[in-house]
Amino acid sequence: MNRLDGMVCDLTHDGRGVVRVDGKVYFVEGALPGERVEFTRTKRWRRHETGRLETVIEASDQRVEPPCEYFGVCGGCAIQHLSAPGQVAYKQRMMLENLERIGKVVPAAVMEPVTGPVTGYRRKARLGVRHVPKKGGVLVGFRERHKSYITSLAHCLALHPAASAMLPALHELVSGLSCFDRLPQIEVACGDSSIALVFRHLEPLTENDESRLRRFAVEHEADVYLQSGGPDSIKALAGTRPRRLSYTLAEHDVRIEFEPTDFVQVNAAVNESLVNTALNLLAPDPADRVLELFCGIGNFSLPLARRAGRVIGVEASELMVSRARGNAAGNDIANVEFVAADLYDDPAGTLSRHGDCDKLFLDPPRSGAVEVVRDLVPKIMPERIVYVSCNPSTLARDSEILVHREGYRLSSAGIVDMFPHTAHVESVALFERRT
C-alpha cells in the first residue's frame, strides 16, 4: 500500500515529521507533531522510509501559512510552516533530547531562549548561480531542498533586506556578463553600514564585464570583489575602493571589522544578545584569566576583555588571528592575546605554555571540541566553562565527558535562535566545577 495515514509524533533534526505506522517509521516533510496526515511512501532507507505529504487531516495549532512563496522548494528554510514559538520549542526539545540521549545529562536550569527578528536577519549568505536555458536563463538563489538545482529568488525573507532587494538586479547583471555560465557563486556579507559581494568566476572577466560590475556597485551602493580561484585570489574590483565591513557590539563599546569571507555570526541582533548572555554566564571579573577557544576575529574575546583581567584567544586560522589582533588594537584593548593553533591537535600540549585559566569559553565548529574537553580541561580545571554550540549532538557528547568524567555540573543550557525558519539549532551551556 503506497498511501498511508498516521499521527505525527515528533520532528527529525532537519524538521521532517516522524510518523509511525504498523511499527514502521516514516519521515514526512511538511508534517508537524500532533497532526494526522495522509502521505505517499517515496523511498526506503535502512531504518526508516520517507513519505510525501498529501493531506493534513487534522492540523496542529502550531501550523501557520509559510510566509515565503519559495517555501517547500528553496532549501534555505525548512520549518516556516511552524509558528515562531513552535520553532523555538522544537529547537529546545532537540537540544534537551540530545543532551539526555547522547550526553546522559539534564541541565539544572533551562534558560530563556535567545531570540531576535525572524526575517531579514541573514547578514552572510552564499548565493548559487546557474545558467539553465530551460528555466529562462540565469538563476540566482539558494539550493533547492535535497537537490543541487538553484531556486531562482526575486527576494528572500531571511536575507538582510538590502541584499534581498538586490536579487532581481543580480540576475540581470550576471545575465549580461560574458561568463554568465561560468560564475557559480556570489557571496554576500553585510556590515552595519555597507554590503560586499564576492563574485566567484571560473573564466577571466572582460573590460566590459568589469565596467558593468562597477556600474552595479555604484547603483546599488555595494562593494564588489572578484574571486578567480581559491580564497587567496579574492580582490576588490579594479577601480573601486571598498569600505571596511564592520559591526558594533554597542553594550561593550566594541567595533569588529571583518572581510567579506570571514566567519561572522549570521544574525546580528541575536549575536549581540548571545554575547551578553554568554558573558553573564561566564561572569568574568578583573581578577580572572579567561581562555577563549575558537575565537575567530574576536567577537567574544573583545567583550570578554572589557570585563576580565586577561583573555587569551585561540583560533586555527592565522588570518583570523591577525584580524582579531587588529580588532583589539582598533578598540584600544590591550589585555588580550591571540594565538594561532589547531585545537584538534593536542590542545593540552599546545596551550601548556599559556598557563592556567580561571574560566574557559568555547565556540567550536559543528564537530565540537572533544579534544579540548577530554585532554585540556583536566589539566586546567577552570571553575566555569561556557560552551556555545552549533550542533546539539556534539554539545551532548562533550557534555557527557565534562559531567560524567571531569566533575562538572551542567548548571544551565538554552537555545539561541540564530537561524529562524531553519532547523539549525544553536545553543549555549554553562558548566561549573563541582569542587
Ligand SMILES: C[S@@+](CC[C@H](N)C(=O)[O-])C[C@H]1O[C@@H](n2cnc3c(N)ncnc32)[C@H](O)[C@@H]1O
Ligand atoms: C563557530 S566559529 C566561532 C568564531 C567566533 N567565536 C565568533 O563568534 O565569531 C568557529 C571558529 O573555529 C575555528 N576553527 C575551526 N577549526 C579549528 C581548529 N581545529 N582549531 C582552532 N580553531 C578552529 C574557525 O576558524 C572559526 O573561527
